[in-house]
Amino acid sequence: MSSETKNTEYAFFEGDFVPIDNAKISIKTHALQYGTGVFEGIRAYWNEEHQDLYVFRMKEHFQRMKNSIKIMRIDCKYSTEELCSIVLKLLQMTKPKTDTYVRPLAYKASLRVGPGLQDNPSELCIFTTPFGAYFKVDEGLRVMVSSWRRVDDNAIPPRAKVSGSYANTALAKTDAICAGFDDAIVLDQTGHVSEGSAMNLFMVQDGHLVTSPGHGNILEGITRRTIMEFAKNEFGIETEIRTIDRSELYTAEEVFFCGTGAEIAPVLEIDKRTVGEGKTGEITRKIFDMYAQVTRGEIERYNHWVTPVFAESGKSSGKKLAVK
Ligand SMILES: Cc1ncc(COP(=O)(O)O)c(C=O)c1O
Known part of the structure; x- marks a missing residue:
C-alpha cells in the first residue's frame, strides 16, 4: 500500500x-x-x-x-x-x-x-x-446489448442520479460480466440505444460523433458534454444528438463509452461483432488523449474546468465548518 x-x-x-x-x-x-x-x-x-x-x-x-x-x-x-x-x-x-x-x-x-x-x-x-482506472482501456472493451432495459423517465427519471435506479445498472452490468463480457449497452423502453451500464456512449459515423439524446433515458453526462465541446473546438468534429438504432452500433466506424468513472473507453466488439477495424479508432484516440490532459490541468485554456486542491489551501471560501 x-x-x-x-x-x-x-x-x-x-x-x-x-x-x-x-x-x-x-x-x-x-x-x-x-x-x-x-x-x-x-x-x-x-x-x-x-x-x-x-x-x-x-x-x-x-x-x-x-x-x-x-x-x-x-x-x-x-x-x-x-x-x-x-x-x-x-x-x-x-x-x-x-x-x-x-x-x-x-x-x-x-x-x-x-x-x-x-x-x-x-x-x-x-x-x-x-x-x-475503471476499465482496462488498453485492451478495449467487449460488450453485449443487455436484455435489461434502461429505467424510464416515468419510472425512475434517469436524468436524476438516484441511488435506487442503480439496481438497474447492477443487473445489466452483472449479467454482462457473468456472461464473459466487459460491460453492457442498455436500450431504452422503445428499443433504441440508451447508454452503457454506468456511462454514456458515442459512435463515430461518417467521421462525426453521434450520441443518444436526453429523452433516450440517459444520465446527461458531464463527460459527454465535455467531449462534445472539445471535439468541436479542437478537432472540428461535430456531434449529432439523435436516436440510435441497435444495428447502427454493429456498423459504426468507432464506438466508445465515456463517464467520470469510465473516462474514455474504446468499445472494440459488440454482441460478438467487431467494431470498425477492431482497434481503438483515430477519433477515439484523439478524444482519449485530450481528455487525459484536460482533466490533469495540463491545457491552460480548459483550466476553468479544474479546481486545484492544494493551491487553494488557506483560501477556501464558503461556510466555516467544524472538524469533530
Ligand atoms: C448511468 C450513467 N450514465 C452516464 C454517466 C456518465 O456521467 P458523467 O460523465 O457525468 O460521469 C454515469 C456516471 O456517472 C452514469 O452512472
Missing part, C-alpha cells in the same frame, strides 16, 4: 468533518431501505509535476446534483459553492497524492417504515477514496 493511501480518511457527515469510521447511519435509514438518495461521482486527478490534485468540473456535478435533489424532494441547505468548498476541505484534510474519487450523497434519513418522501428529513454525506 502506498504512503498516500495510509492518510487518515475523513468524511463530511451530518454537517461535520469526521474520521470516516465515525460516519455511520442506522439500518433503519430510509435511503438504505428504499434507495431514496441522489449522488454524484466526481474525479480528482493528481498531477505529479504540479504536485497538485485537480477536481474536474466539480461545479457542474453539484449543479446536476441540485437537479436530482429537486426531482427527489430532498432538502439541501448547502449552495453549489458551499458543496465545492466542503469537497476542497475534505481533500485538503485527507491530502491524497493519487487519483481520487469524490462521492457526495444526499439522502432521505427518516427512520420510519414507509416509502413517502414527504415529512422525511434529508442528510448529506461526502467521502473520498483513491481511485484508478
Whole structure:
C-alpha cells in the first residue's frame, strides 16, 4: 500500500468533518431501505509535476446534483459553492497524492417504515477514496446489448442520479460480466440505444460523433458534454444528438463509452461483432488523449474546468465548518 493511501480518511457527515469510521447511519435509514438518495461521482486527478490534485468540473456535478435533489424532494441547505468548498476541505484534510474519487450523497434519513418522501428529513454525506482506472482501456472493451432495459423517465427519471435506479445498472452490468463480457449497452423502453451500464456512449459515423439524446433515458453526462465541446473546438468534429438504432452500433466506424468513472473507453466488439477495424479508432484516440490532459490541468485554456486542491489551501471560501 502506498504512503498516500495510509492518510487518515475523513468524511463530511451530518454537517461535520469526521474520521470516516465515525460516519455511520442506522439500518433503519430510509435511503438504505428504499434507495431514496441522489449522488454524484466526481474525479480528482493528481498531477505529479504540479504536485497538485485537480477536481474536474466539480461545479457542474453539484449543479446536476441540485437537479436530482429537486426531482427527489430532498432538502439541501448547502449552495453549489458551499458543496465545492466542503469537497476542497475534505481533500485538503485527507491530502491524497493519487487519483481520487469524490462521492457526495444526499439522502432521505427518516427512520420510519414507509416509502413517502414527504415529512422525511434529508442528510448529506461526502467521502473520498483513491481511485484508478475503471476499465482496462488498453485492451478495449467487449460488450453485449443487455436484455435489461434502461429505467424510464416515468419510472425512475434517469436524468436524476438516484441511488435506487442503480439496481438497474447492477443487473445489466452483472449479467454482462457473468456472461464473459466487459460491460453492457442498455436500450431504452422503445428499443433504441440508451447508454452503457454506468456511462454514456458515442459512435463515430461518417467521421462525426453521434450520441443518444436526453429523452433516450440517459444520465446527461458531464463527460459527454465535455467531449462534445472539445471535439468541436479542437478537432472540428461535430456531434449529432439523435436516436440510435441497435444495428447502427454493429456498423459504426468507432464506438466508445465515456463517464467520470469510465473516462474514455474504446468499445472494440459488440454482441460478438467487431467494431470498425477492431482497434481503438483515430477519433477515439484523439478524444482519449485530450481528455487525459484536460482533466490533469495540463491545457491552460480548459483550466476553468479544474479546481486545484492544494493551491487553494488557506483560501477556501464558503461556510466555516467544524472538524469533530
Ligand atoms: C448511468 C450513467 N450514465 C452516464 C454517466 C456518465 O456521467 P458523467 O460523465 O457525468 O460521469 C454515469 C456516471 O456517472 C452514469 O452512472
